[in-house]
Amino acid sequence: xxxxxxxxxxxxxxxxxxxxxxxxxxxxxxxxxxxxxxxxxxxxxxxxxxxxxxxxxxxxxxxxxxxxxxxxxxxxxxxxxxxxxxxxxxxxxxxxxxxxxxxxxxxxxxx
Numbered sequence: 001x002x003x004x005x006x007x008x009x010x011x012x013x014x015x016x017x018x019x020x021x022x023x024x025x026x027x028x029x030x031x032x033x034x035x036x037x038x039x040x041x042x043x044x045x046x047x048x049x050x051x052x053x054x055x056x057x058x059x060x061x062x063x064x065x066x067x068x069x070x071x072x073x074x075x076x077x078x079x080x081x082x083x084x085x086x087x088x089x090x091x092x093x094x095x096x097x098x099x100x101x102x103x104x105x106x107x108x109x110x111x
Contacts, residue, residue, distance in 0.1 A: 006032070010044040011051060013105050017059040020086040021103040022095055024063050031105035038063075046072050058082040065098030 009032050017023050025045070029037035041060070046069070048055035058079045062068040070079040070093065080090045089096040 006034070006037075006040060007044040007047065010041050011048060011053075011055045013109075014045070014048070014055050014057065014060060015053075016105070016109065017056060017103050020088060020101075022059050022061050022065070022083070022088070022098070022101050023103045023105060024061060026063055027102075027104050027106065028060065031109065042069065045069055056082075059103075061095060061098075065095035065101075067093045067095075 010028060013028050013031060014023070025038035025041040026035075028041045029035060034040065045055075045057045045060050048057045057069065058073070060069065067079050067083075067090065070076060073079045073082075080093070083090055083095070088101055095101055
């Protein structure tokens, strides 16, 4: 699989994350059959701003609910602002009640 194809697959999954929910780099990688590909999902998120169709990259956090990708947004607080505008609470750069807000594509998109 070429990197661009993988990135497109990542973007398709991220576009399915419901408003007000978050997923993780690892969960997306596992869903796409690349269990050790969390870092590659992160690279895809870093490049997502170049896409013609919007990718809600702010909804992808690390496995602990931390806003680990915040430095790739226009301002250091933009990721948090976007999540809070969707009703999520963020404290110390971490999604509060992460377990309740977590969206697992493997479960949600099961056939």
